[in-house]
Amino acid sequence: MxxxxxxxxxxxxxxxxxxxxxxxxxxxxxxxxxxxxxxxxxxxxxxxxxxxxxxxxxxxxxxxxxxxxxxxxxxxxxxxxxxxxxxxxxxxxxxxxxxxxxxxxxxxxxxxxxxxxxxxxxxxxxxxxxxxxxxxxxxxxxxxxxxxxxxxxxxxxxxxxxxxxxxxxxxxxxxxxxxxxxxxxxxxxxxxxxxxxxxxxxxxxxxxxxxxxxxxxxxxEPAPLMRTVSVAVVRGHGAEAQVLLVRRRPERGGFWQILTGRVEAGESPAQAAARELEEETGLRLPVVDLAYRHAFAVGETLPPVLAEEHGFGVRAPPDTSVRLGPEHDAFEWVDAPTALERLPFRGLKETVRRTVSNQTT
The missing domain is CATH 3.30.930.10 (Bira Bifunctional Protein; Domain 2)
Structure with missing residues (x-):
């Protein structure tokens, strides 16, 4: 059958x-x-x-x-x-x-x-x-x-x-x-x-x-979806808002993104977001749940590997100092339109949009 x-x-x-x-x-x-x-x-x-x-x-x-x-x-x-x-x-x-x-x-x-x-x-x-x-x-x-x-x-x-x-x-x-x-x-x-x-x-x-x-x-029934988080770090407000972009090392794709990572066993998405923030930037700041979850395929693997991603936003002070973790080799603060243009995936863009919108209210 x-x-x-x-x-x-x-x-x-x-x-x-x-x-x-x-x-x-x-x-x-x-x-x-x-x-x-x-x-x-x-x-x-x-x-x-x-x-x-x-x-x-x-x-x-x-x-x-x-x-x-x-x-x-x-x-x-x-x-x-x-x-x-x-x-x-x-x-x-x-x-x-x-x-x-x-x-x-x-x-x-x-x-x-x-x-x-x-x-x-x-x-x-x-x-x-x-x-x-x-x-x-x-x-x-x-x-x-x-x-x-x-x-x-x-x-x-x-x-x-x-x-x-x-x-x-x-x-x-x-x-x-x-x-x-x-x-x-x-x-x-x-x-x-x-x-x-x-x-x-x-x-x-x-x-x-x-x-x-x-x-x-x-x-x-399918295998359970991989659980991941995305974290947009933003400083400033309105037209002056800047988004933190980090560049993945060449062996990890070499593209610009916001922070991402897996939810480990025993973690909540919010705990995973806070951990990724500290590991990849050295920052300890509150993470805000954006009420944004979406599913997508990870890479080009066949059969597809599916993930459900939970979006978070972070407000950073103007003088924030970033210390990169092992997965990235460069970072930049860019305005929101530039961030949206550079980001390769629709879900990451939506996380940025929601974070910037929260910053202006």
Whole structure:
């Protein structure tokens, strides 16, 4: 029997999600991993499929910036789609067997999996043939509304991208676009239909069961995620704020970053952040929890090694003296825009943004 490993990843930055699909796809193609179902949430982002029309983004670039919504072009099918907190995004990375070499069947099976999940919550939904996705209401009805978007990519029968199910999604953000280019109907969420917030974790469990049933597979659990921390050290306020960047030694990559490290056994993330701060800079200062956790793949290893990172910020006095630890060979204090330009990973940038924002309040 086929096996699906179900990963429940929490927040994943969108570009990290694209990287996860690539790595899991490579691992599956090479026989280094089972089929995988990645369940996650993205920060606010608009994604443009291969058939997208720019006029279906109704908001200006300035409005998107104000709302904290990013924009990405993708290789999936479909038009423009919104992702954001409270929405479960599912990326099935399946190598379809010969018996399932049928694109329409695959799309129907993804729809069936989502519909089966909704039925567990008492929500009756189904497809509307002329429009992609999963819908409540009938074609032509004035109250027809989409509850899940479907946008897939298949290359040599390896699937990627997938679906986005609105659970407790911020529905106001859908006003920034014409969802999937469909002007004749609306959008909805499980919360809106049921009148109360829904535990996302419970819906993820329902989705895992439904996909394993529809795709006739056993469920496997992944290895625990590596636990890591990132620490942004900032001095000054507002436009005068400066961020401490440290350069990894050549054998460790040679790139500029903020402080990072693993959470050791028996440590809390805050304890790990304080330890990394002292070991890598010689500083003993309070660390502030930024309420920022996200998952990502570490390096290019196949099968992927996954980490969940917890972000912290540190306020340093103007005369701070830095003593580098063994992992880095140089440091600089730079303004926030320069730091964001130099940092190689989206998660590190978000840690800096949150720390600088905290410094200005």
């Amino acid at each position: 086929n096996t699906i490993t179900v990963y429940r990843l929490g927040r994943v930055e969108y570009e990290d999600g694209l990287n996860l699909m690539r790595l899991f796809g490579d691992a599956r193609r090479k026989g280094l991993a089972t089929d995988a179902l990645l369940l996650l949430e993205h920060p606010p982002v608009l994604t443009l499929g291969r058939g997208a029309k720019r006029e279906n983004i109704t908001a200006s670039d300035e409005r998107l910036t104000q709302e904290g919504v990013e924009l990405f072009e993708t290789n999936r099918g479909g038009d423009v789609t919104y992702h954001g907190p409270g929405q479960i995004v599912g990326y099935p990375i399946f190598l379809l067997p010969d018996s399932r070499h049928d694109v329409r069947r695959y799309v129907r099976d993804v729809e069936r999996s989502v519909m089966g999940t909704l039925s567990e919550w008492g929500i009756t939904a189904g497809p509307i043939p002329k429009w992609p996705g999963v819908w409540i209401g009938q074609e032509g009805a004035p109250d027809a509304r989409k509850i899940a978007a479907i946008g897939i990519h298949i290359s040599r029968w390896l699937t990627s991208h997938g679906f986005a199910l609105n659970v407790n999604t911020r529905m106001e953000h859908f006003r920034l676009i014409v969802p999937c280019g469909i002007r004749e109907a609306g959008v909805t969420s499980m919360q809106r239909e049921l009148g109360h917030a829904i535990p996302v974790a419970d819906v993820e469990e329902s989705l895992a069961r439904a996909f394993c049933s529809v795709f006739e597979s056993e469920r496997a």
